[in-house]
Amino acid sequence: MMTGLLISLSLLLPATDSLSAVQRSYARGEKVRVSEGGSAAAYLFGPDATYTAAAASWNYGNDPSPLVREEGRGLSEGRIDIGTLVRLDSLSAVRGKVRYANGVKRGVLWNSSSDYSTLYPYVMADTVGGDLRKEEYVFSGGYTARRGRFHWGAEGAYRALHEYRQADPRPRNIVSDLAVTASAGWRPVPGYVLDASLAYRRYSQTQTMSFLNERGKNTAILHLTGLGSHFARFSGATDTNMNTRYTGNGISVAAAWIPLRESGWNAAASYSLLEIVHYLPLPNQTEIPYTELYTREADVRVQYLSRSGELAWKAGGFARFQWRIGQENILDNGAAGYIRELARAEMFRSGTLAAGLDGLLQWRRCWSLEARAVYTRNEENYAYPLRSLAHSGLRVALDAGYRRQRGLWHWKAALGGGLYRPFAGGLRIPEEYTDARVSAYWQEQYARICAGSYDAHLLLYAERQLSARLSLYAQASGGAGFPTGFGSAFYSTLCLGINF
Numbered sequence: 306m307m308t309g310l311l312i313s314l315s316l317l318l319p320a321t322d323s324l325s326a327v328q329r330s331y332a333r334g335e336k337v338r339v340s341e342g343g344s345a346a347a348y349l350f351g352p353d354a355t356y357t358a359a360a361a362s363w364n365y366g367n368d369p370s371p372l373v374r375e376e377g378r379g380l381s382e383g384r385i386d387i388g389t390l391v392r393l394d395s396l397s398a399v400r401g402k403v404r405y406a407n408g409v410k411r412g413v414l415w416n417s418s419s420d421y422s423t424l425y426p427y428v429m430a431d432t433v434g435g436d437l438r439k440e441e442y443v444f445s446g447g448y449t450a451r452r453g454r455f456h457w458g459a460e461g462a463y464r465a466l467h468e469y470r471q472a473d474p475r476p477r478n479i480v481s482d483l484a485v486t487a488s489a490g491w492r493p494v495p496g497y498v499l500d501a502s503l504a505y506r507r508y509s510q511t512q513t514m515s516f517l518n519e520r521g522k523n524t525a526i527l528h529l530t531g532l533g534s535h536f537a538r539f540s541g542a543t544d545t546n547m548n549t550r551y552t553g554n555g556i557s558v559a560a561a562w563i564p565l566r567e568s569g570w571n572a573a574a575s576y577s578l579l580e581i582v583h584y585l586p587l588p589n590q591t592e593i594p595y596t597e598l599y600t601r602e603a604d605v606r607v608q609y610l611s612r613s614g615e616l617a618w619k620a621g622g623f624a625r626f627q628w629r630i631g632q633e634n635i636l637d638n639g640a641a642g643y644i645r646e647l648a649r650a651e652m653f654r655s656g657t658l659a660a661g662l663d664g665l666l667q668w669r670r671c672w673s674l675e676a677r678a679v680y681t682r683n684e685e686n687y688a689y690p691l692r693s694l695a696h697s698g699l700r701v702a703l704d705a706g707y708r709r710q711r712g713l714w715h716w717k718a719a720l721g722g723g724l725y726r727p728f729a730g731g732l733r734i735p736e737e738y739t740d741a742r743v744s745a746y747w748q749e750q751y752a753r754i755c756a757g758s759y760d761a762h763l764l765l766y767a768e769r770q771l772s773a774r775l776s777l778y779a780q781a782s783g784g785a786g787f788p789t790g791f792g793s794a795f796y797s798t799l800c801l802g803i804n805f
Contacts (some may be wrong), residue, residue, distance in 0.1 A: 307763075308752070311802050320445055320653070323657050324354050324734045325770060325771060325773055325774070325776075326356075326772075326773070326774050326775055326776040326802075326804045326805055327710060327713065327714070327715045327768055327769075327770045327776045328710065329353075329354050329355075329356045329449075329756045329804065330358075330715055330768055330776060330778070330804045331708070332353065332354065333353055333356070333570065333619075334666055334708060334717065335352070335670065336617075336665055336673050336675075336706075337567065337610055337611075337612060337617040337619050337665065337667050338351075338567070338610075340797055341760075344458065344486075344488045344490075344500045344502050344559070345447045345448075345449060345458035345459055345460035345486045345487065345488045345500075345502060346449045346456050346458030346488040346489060346500060346502070347449075347458075347488070347490065347498060347500045347561060347563055348390070348400060348447075348449060348458075348492060349397070349398050349449040349450070349451055350456075350498055350563065350565055351456070353390055354392070355390060355391050355392050356389065356390055356405050356804060356805070357387070357388070357389040357390075357804070358386075358387070358389070358802060358803070358804050358805075359385075359386070359388075359802055359803050360385070360386050360387075360778075360800050360801065360802025360803075361383070361384070361800070361801055361802065362383070362385075362386070362799060362800035362801075362802075363382070363383050363798070363799045363800075364380060364381070364382045364383075364384065364408070364796070364797075364798050365379070365380070365382075365471050365796065365797050365798075366379045366380045366381075366794070366795065366796035366797075367379040367794065367795050368786070368794035368795075368796075369791070369792045369793075369794070369798070370753055370788065370791040370792055370794075371450065371753075371794070372753060372754065373384060373421070373422075373804060374412075374413075374414045374415065374746075374750065375413065375414065375415055375416035375421045375425075375428070375430075376410065376413070376416075376421055376422075377410035377411050377412050377413040377414075377436075377437070377777050378411050378412030378413075379410075379411040379412065380408060380409070380410055380411070381408050381409050381411065382406055382407065382408025382409070382439075383406070383408060384405065385403075385404065385405045385406075385481070386402070386403070386404050386448075386802075387403045387404075388400075388401070388402045388403075389401050389402075391512070394450065396450055396451045397448070397449065397450040397451070398448075399446070399447065399448045399449075400446070400447055401444075401445060401446035401447070402443070402444070402445045402446075403443070403444055404441070404442070404443040405441070405442055405443075406439070406440070406441040406576050407439070407440050407441075408438075408439055409436050409437070409438050409439070410436065410437045410438075410439060410468075411436050412434065412435070412436065412542060412760055413434055413435065413436065413437050413631035414434040414746075415430045415434065415529070415743075415746060416428050416429075416430050416432055416443070416478040417429045417430050417470075417474070417478075417512070417514065417526075418467055418476075418478060418510070418512060419439075419468045419478040419480050419510060419512075420431075420466070420480060420510065422549060423485065423553075423579075423581070423600075423795075424510070424581065424583075424598065425527065425531075425629075426530055426531030426532070426631060426653055427528075427531075427581075427596045427598055427631065428529050428582050428630075429476070429512060429526065429527065429528055429529070429549060430527045430529050430535075431474045431476075431514075431524045431525070431526055431527070431528075432524045432525055432527070432742065433474060433524045435470055435472055435690055436470065436471075436472075437468050437469065437470050437476070438468065438469055438470070438471065439467070439468045440465065440466070440467045440468075441464065441465070441466045441467075441538075442464070442465045443462070443463070443464045443465075444462065444463050445460065445461065445462035445463070446460065446461060446738075447459060447460030447461070447486075448460075452481060454491045454492045455489070455491045456489065456490055456491070456498070456500075457487075457488065457489040457490075457588055458487070458488050458489070459485070459486065459487050459697065460485070460486045460488075461483075461484070461485045461486070461493075462483070462484045462485075463481075463482070463483050463484075464480070464481075464482040464483075464680050465479075465480065465481060466478070466479070466480035466482075467479055467480075467481035468480075473516045473517055473518060473524075473767075474514055474515070474516060474524055474526065474728055475514065475515045475516065475517065476513070476514050477512070477513050477514075477515070477670065478510060478511070478512045479510065479511045479512075480508075480509070480510045480534070481507075481508070481509045481510075481690045482506070482508050482509075483506065483507045483508075484504055484505070484506045484507075485504065485505055486502055486504040486505075487502065487503055487504075488500060488502030488503070489501060489502075492546055492565075494709035495700055496564060496565050496566055496569065497562060497563065497564055497565065497569065497570075498561075498562075498564075498565060499560070499561075499562055499563075500560065500561045500562075500563060501558070501559070501560045501561075502558070502559045502560075503556070503557075503558055504556065504557045504558075504559075504577075505554075505555070505556055506553070506555035506556070506557070506579065507553070507554060507555075507652045508551070508552070508554075508555070508579070508581065509550070509551060509552050509553070510550070510551040511550050511551075511605050512548065512549045512550070512551075512575060513531060513547065514547035514548065514625060514672075515547070518722075525540050525541060526540065526541060526546055527540050528540070528546070528549070528585075528595075529729060530596065530631070530633060530652065530687070531631060531652070531653040531685065531687045531692075532653075532685060532687045532692040532693070532694060532734065532747065533692065533734050533739050533740075533743040533744060533746075533747050534687055534690075534692065534738075534739075538636075539585065539595075546585075547775065548585075548586050548592065549583065549584065549585055549586075550583075550584040550586075550592065550678065551581055551582070551583055551584070552581070552582055552584070553581035553582070554579070554580055555577060555578060555579035555580065555600075556577070556578060557576065557577030557578070558575065558576055558577075559573065559574065559575035559576075559803065560573070560575075560744065561573040561574075562572055564633045566608065567610060567612040567617070568610055568611045568612055569609070569610060570607070570608070570609055570610075571606075571607075571608045571609070571610060571619075571621075572604070572605075572606065572607045572608070573604075573606050574603075574604065574605045574606075574748070575602075575603070575604045575605075576601075576602070576603050576604075577601070577602045578599070578600065578601050578602075579599075579600045580597065580598070580599050581598045581600075582594050582596075582597050582601075583595060583596040583597070583598070583803045586597055587639075587643075587644055593634075593636065593644055593646065594634060594646070594790050595633065595634045595636065596632065596633050596634070597631070597632045597634075597649075598629065598630070598631050598632075599628075599630045599631075599632075600627065600628070600629050601627065601628040602625065602626070602627045602628075603625070603626050603627075604623075604624070604625045605623065605624050605625075606622070606623040606691070607621050607622055607623075608620065608621030609621060615668060615669045615670075616666075616667070616668055617666075617667045617668075617670075618664065618665060618666045618667065619664065619665050620662075620663070620664035620665075621662070621663065621664075622660070622661065622662045622663075623660065623661060623663070624658070624659070624660040624661075625658070625659045625660070626656070626657070626658050626659075627656070627657045628651070628654075628655070628656055629653065629654065629655040629656075630651060630653070630654055631651070631652055631653030631654070632649050632650065632651050632652065633649070633652045633653075634646045634647075634648075635647045635648045635649065635650060640681055650688070651687070651688065652687060652688045652689070653685070653686070653687055654685070654686050655683070655684060655685040655686070656683070656684050657681070657682070657683045657684075657704070658680075658681065658682045659671075659679055659680070659681045660679070660680050660682075661677060661678050661679035661680060662677070662678050663675070663676065663677040664676050664677075665676075668709075670759070671707060671708055671709055672705075672706070673705070673706040673707075673708075674703075674704070674705050674706075675702075675704040675705075675706075675721075676701075676702070676703050676704075676705070677700075677701070678699065678700070678701045678702075679699070679700050679701075680697070680698075680699050681697060681698055681699075681700070682695075682696075682697035683695065683696055683697070690735050690738040691733065691735070692733055692734055692735065693731065693732070693733045694729075694730075694731070694732050694733075694747075694751065695730045695732075696727065696728075696730035696754050696755055697727070697728045697729070697730060697752075698725055698726055698727040698728055699725070699726050699728070700723055700724065700725040701723060701724055702721060702722065702723030702724075703721060703722065703723070704719060704720070704721030705719065705720055705721065706719035706720075706764075707719075708766075712770075713769060713770035714769060714770070715766075715767075715768040715776070715778075716764050716767045716768065717765075717766045717768070719762075719763070719764040720761075720763050720764075721761070721762055722748060722759065722760060722761040722762070723759065723760050724757075724758075724759045725757060725758045725759070725760075726757050727754075727755045727756065730751075730754075730755055731750040732747065732748070734747050734748070735774075751790065754758050754790055756788040756789045756790060756791055757788070757789045758786055758787055758788040758789060759784060759786075759787055760784060760786040760787065761784060761785055762782065762783065762784030762785075763782065763783060763784070764780070764781075764782040765781050765782070766778065766779075766780045767769045767779055767780075768804070773775060774805050775803065775804070775805045776803065776805070777801075777802075777803055778801075778802050778803070778804065779800065779801050779802075780798075780799075780800040780802075781797075781798070781799055781800075781803075782797065783795070783796060783798070784796055784797075
């Protein structure tokens with residue numbers, strides 16, 4: 306009966322009361338399904354019925370030798386997530402999400418800034434490191450409607466993040482991240498939707514650094530510029546050099562070709578750019594920009610979905626390329642009583658590629674087998690003194706899963722693992738221009754990046770119907786990674802939630 310109900314659920318009709326909370330939850334876990342493409346308008350054509358889900362979870366991770374030490378050796382975090390989709394009628398729908406997280410990033414080294422992956426390489430750092438406490442709020446909501454062969458939608462998202470340390474040196478970072486998206490499209494041929502979207506992003510971060518014990522300023526505050534280089538002129542623990550500000554503006558465009566049935570071609574492409582200016586407050590003037598970071602990212606994905614009786618599958622390929630260009634300002638000596646910008650120079654450049662193939666086979670909507678192979682390559686260069694980093698590798702992964710909904714119960718389990726094999730690379734950090742601690746750090750970091758590894762993970766899920774529109778679920782997941790010669794890393798998540 307459940308299979309019949311899912312097949313008969315129309316993509317353009319409002320949710321029916323015949324689906325219980327457990328049945329709706331089971332339907333949302335369908336692996337071979339219509340893609341929403343990430344659009345603020347396209348989710349009107351998705352198969353999900355009206356639902357609301359709320360969950361509380363605890364995340365824990367420990368990695369003695371992480372791949373990115375600037376993000377810490379582990380995370381202890383509690384989270385609350387609430388998401389909803391409401392189909393107002395057959396022609397309109399709304400959705401929204403709320404998330405609150407509170408926790409600790411443990412053992413952060415050579416980084417005192419938040420959102421490291423966004424700001425790299427222009428982050429502040431100290432030579433001590435330590436734990437960073439974090440508190441994060443995320444809100445998003447959107448509306449979409451359809452008339453005839455045309456559809457349109459709008460969505461907004463806001464993230465606020467506060468990170469700080471409770472031991473000297475004490476960074477305090479406040480992040481504000483706003484994004485708005487508008488999208489529209491039409492059905493040029495029966496069974497398919499062509500969708501396009503345009504998004505704007507506004508990013509800002511304010512960072513201050515302080516010492517509770519002024520006599521204990523035994524660490525240098527560094528303004529890093531990539532691959533172990535930094536602004537030596539602004540290094541130190543003076544009040545002038547310990548405050549900074551980032552502002553960024555970005556725009557992205559995307560297009561998607563989406564099937565309205567359970568078989569057909571699904572394709573998506575996007576291009577985004579983000580410019581972040583880094584300001585430094587100085588005596589006798591408000592502030593001066595001294596670095597600019599330009600990030601460009603292009604994504605493309607093509608898949609084919611097919612369903613025939615009890616057998617369904619999808620297969621495709623994807624590619625993502627990111628460029629980063631860093632410009633640094635050349636400043637005068639301030640003899641006139643204030644510092645002026647004399648020129649700009651392109652000092653940092655990086656390129657990252659991730660491309661691969663993936664596929665999924667599903668039988669009787671219960672058993673599934675997924676496979677993925679991803680090739681990655683990263684190159685970074687700093688102009689003077691010349692520094693460079695390059696590495697590449699291939700990761701293959703296989704995941705098996707089982708899920709079932711019967712009566713008042715819905716349960717699922719998944720088990721998987723992967724193997725990473727590094728290829729040739731290289732690191733050049735001239736020691737005569739580098740602090741010995743920084744050089745040693747990058748040598749060890751490069752060895753970790755180029756280490757082969759394997760990993761495994763497990764997920765268990767159980768859900769119980771409490772009433773016609775309410776169910777309770779519990780989920781436990783965990784995994785481990787084993788880089789060659791660098792010990793073991795572990796992570797786990799425990800979650801308790803309700804669906805209604």
